[in-house]
Amino acid sequence: xxxxxxxxxxxxxxxxxxxxxxxxxxxxxxxxxxxxxxxxxxxxxxxxxxxxxxxxxxxxxxxxxxxxxxxxxxxxxxxxxxxxxxxxxxxxxxxxxxxxxxxxxxxxxxxxxxxxxxxxxxxxxxxxxxxxxxxxxx
Amino acid sequence: xxxxxxxxxxxxxxxxxxxxxxxxxxxxxxxxxxxxxxxxxxxxxxxxxxxxxxxxxxxxxxxxxxxxxxxxxxxxxxxxxxxxxxxxxxxxxxxxxxxxxxxxxxxxxxxxxxxxxxxxxxxxxxxxxxxxxxxxxxxxxxxxxxxxxxxxxxxxxxxxxxxxxxxxxxxxxxxxxxxxxxxxxxxxxxxxxxxxxxxxxxxxxxxxxxxxxxxxxxxxxxxxxxxxxxxxxxxxxxxxxxxxxxxxxxxxxxxxxxxxxxxxxxxxxxxxxxxxxxxxxxxxxxxxxxxxxxxxxxxxxxxxxxxxxxxxxxxxxxxxxxxxxxxxxxxxxxxxxxxxxxxxxxxxxxxxxxxxxxxxxxxxxxxxxxxxxxxxxxxxxxxxxxxxxxxxxxxxxxxxxxxxxxxxxxxxxxxxxxxxxxxxxxxxxxxxxxxxxxxxxxxxxxxxxxxxxxxxxxxxxxxxxxxxxxxxxxxxxxxxxxxxxxxxxxx
Numbered sequence: 001x002x003x004x005x006x007x008x009x010x011x012x013x014x015x016x017x018x019x020x021x022x023x024x025x026x027x028x029x030x031x032x033x034x035x036x037x038x039x040x041x042x043x044x045x046x047x048x049x050x051x052x053x054x055x056x057x058x059x060x061x062x063x064x065x066x067x068x069x070x071x072x073x074x075x076x077x078x079x080x081x082x083x084x085x086x087x088x089x090x091x092x093x094x095x096x097x098x099x100x101x102x103x104x105x106x107x108x109x110x111x112x113x114x115x116x117x118x119x120x121x122x123x124x125x126x127x128x129x130x131x132x133x134x135x136x137x138x
Numbered sequence: 139x140x141x142x143x144x145x146x147x148x149x150x151x152x153x154x155x156x157x158x159x160x161x162x163x164x165x166x167x168x169x170x171x172x173x174x175x176x177x178x179x180x181x182x183x184x185x186x187x188x189x190x191x192x193x194x195x196x197x198x199x200x201x202x203x204x205x206x207x208x209x210x211x212x213x214x215x216x217x218x219x220x221x222x223x224x225x226x227x228x229x230x231x232x233x234x235x236x237x238x239x240x241x242x243x244x245x246x247x248x249x250x251x252x253x254x255x256x257x258x259x260x261x262x263x264x265x266x267x268x269x270x271x272x273x274x275x276x277x278x279x280x281x282x283x284x285x286x287x288x289x290x291x292x293x294x295x296x297x298x299x300x301x302x303x304x305x306x307x308x309x310x311x312x313x314x315x316x317x318x319x320x321x322x323x324x325x326x327x328x329x330x331x332x333x334x335x336x337x338x339x340x341x342x343x344x345x346x347x348x349x350x351x352x353x354x355x356x357x358x359x360x361x362x363x364x365x366x367x368x369x370x371x372x373x374x375x376x377x378x379x380x381x382x383x384x385x386x387x388x389x390x391x392x393x394x395x396x397x398x399x400x401x402x403x404x405x406x407x408x409x410x411x412x413x414x415x416x417x418x419x420x421x422x423x424x425x426x427x428x429x430x431x432x433x434x435x436x437x438x439x440x441x442x443x444x445x446x447x448x449x450x451x452x453x454x455x456x457x458x459x460x461x462x463x464x465x466x467x468x469x470x471x472x473x474x475x476x477x478x479x480x481x482x483x484x485x486x487x488x489x490x491x492x493x494x495x496x497x498x499x500x501x502x503x504x505x506x507x508x509x510x511x512x513x514x515x516x517x518x519x520x521x522x523x524x525x526x527x528x529x530x531x532x533x534x535x536x537x538x539x540x541x542x543x544x545x546x547x548x549x550x551x552x553x554x555x556x557x558x559x560x561x562x563x564x565x566x567x568x569x570x571x572x573x574x575x576x577x578x579x580x581x582x583x584x585x586x587x588x589x590x591x592x593x594x595x596x597x598x599x600x601x602x603x604x605x606x607x608x609x610x611x612x613x614x615x616x617x618x619x620x621x622x623x624x625x626x627x628x629x
Binding site for chain 1 (some may be wrong): 142145146149152153155156157159160197198199200201252
């Protein structure tokens with residue numbers, strides 16, 4: 001490990017920027033290019049970089065498989081749940097107009113929430129796939 | 139809430155699937171899945187009732203108007219297929235906990251329920267949606283989920299069977315999405331009803347014909363039409379019995395639905411059967427499926443594989459009915475869709491009961507099964523009789539309507555072939571019955587009936603086989619209604 005000093009330091013420096021950029025892509029997605037899927041991939045890539053440099057066990061210490069599994073289930077639940085919320089508030093399924101006082105705000109809120117669900121699921125699945133590939137033969 | 143039934147039909151299992159992962163516990167996940175499938179069944183009953191009473195239901199997802207947003211469109215055909223899928227799901231699911239313990243690892247059972255519910259979501263979604271691209275997405279959900287379910291089989295070969303299913307299923311899905319893409323290029327819309335309205339105006343140019351070819355071949359792979367059936371026997375043989383029962387009774391039925399929907403609604407009878415000569419090749423392949431697959435079934439050692447080949451043959455009957463391009467033929471095809479789901483479901487569940495006692499499905503290991511597991515074997519025999527088409531069973535009704543339709547369409551040869559191919563079914567069912575009732579069980583053979591939680595679902599399906607063999611107003615009534623709508627100006 002000691003001979004990877006440059007890699008380790010650079011990874012440590014880059015990590016917060018990668019995660020911050022992921023959050024930017026996530027929450028700026030409705031104004032600029034981006035959205036849940038891209039953000040999830042970037043967020044996952046940050047953790048995968050950490051796992052590649054510091055080893056699988058270190059990464060597992062941060063995010064266990066159970067958390068990830070809950071993450072991808074929760075993401076889908078958020079997406080589908082926002083749809084049901086629209087339904088309960090008197091609109092059709094996935095109708096965001098009724099989520100807030102006026103339709104524009106409602107659409108804004110709805111897309112933000114479901115994209116968060118997408119991001120959560122995609123990031124969890126990306127890291128899980130990395131676990132399965134990197135953990136083979138153990 | 140009644141107005142939201144079309145959305146709830148898909149959303150209930152979709153929400154329950156991730157919830158199964160979150161609750162973790164095996165029993166909790168089971169009860170959640172059980173309540174979900176029963177709720178889905180209730181919703182599909184209400185939908186069918188509503189459609190039969192007041193006509194087509196249209197639901198706009200997200201409140202976006204129809205040709206632009208995704209529309210769920212429920213007519214008699216959709217509602218009928220929804221009823222089959224959710225009904226079989228509701229009957230098969232109580233079977234799973236006992237069956238799973240025997241056939242696969244129990245601790246990850248909550249993941250099984252998640253995959254099962256996702257598969258139900260996908261199949262229901264394909265059946266309910268009125269949007270061509272949405273149909274493709276749901277088809278992918280269902281085939282990925284069924285791939286997981288197949289890979290859970292007790293034998294290691296389940297993994298290769300699942301992998302083959304994945305590859306072939308992906309090829310089929312790719313064909314379908316290419317077809318949808320071409321049709322979108324030609325008409326500029328994805329709403330199936332809108333496509334049907336716009337196609338005559340755009341004219342039947344080469345793009346449309348290519349789209350038609352891609353869609354029909356893709357659907358044929360998905361429904362395992364001979365000679366594109368090669369993935370099916372492996373998948374059904376190595377999957378856990380519960381999964382075989384569910385998939386045999388629903389997945390190929392949804393495939394047939396997609397074929398009917400594209401041939402009759404999207405492209406329309408005129409284009410599909412008058413501009414292009416589609417009827418004859420379909421009829422030829424259907425007859426080949428009936429004979430070749432039944433003959434292969436006769437020579438199988440494994441009872442499960444035999445049933446799988448018999449499924450390929452039965453799909454031949456369904457395609458044969460629709461290839462007659464008459465109201466009677468379509469009715470017969472849809473009635474067989476319903477009845478075959480009942481009989482294959484029952485037969486695979488009986489196999490699941492046997493799996494509770496012994497791991498082998500070879501015919502010689504069925505020796506004396508009539509004494510060792512009398513109730514299970516009686517159910518198997520009754521299901522077999524229905525498969526052959528003995529009067530007073532559901533199978534007789536579908537064969538009867540098929541033969542009448544063939545005669546009405548002035549195809550006496552086809553009618554004769556239906557009767558002859560039924561005789562092949564007599565041979566392969568008899569081989570099992572003979573082993574079970576007329577051979578002595580080996581002295582060390584395991585004996586004892588399967589537990590009630592396995593027998594009751596099996597016998598419910600057998601009872602339905604007999605019930606719908608006598609009282610046919612539900613399947614025949616709905617099928618006729620749907621067939622008239624399909625052969626008329628549109629749904």
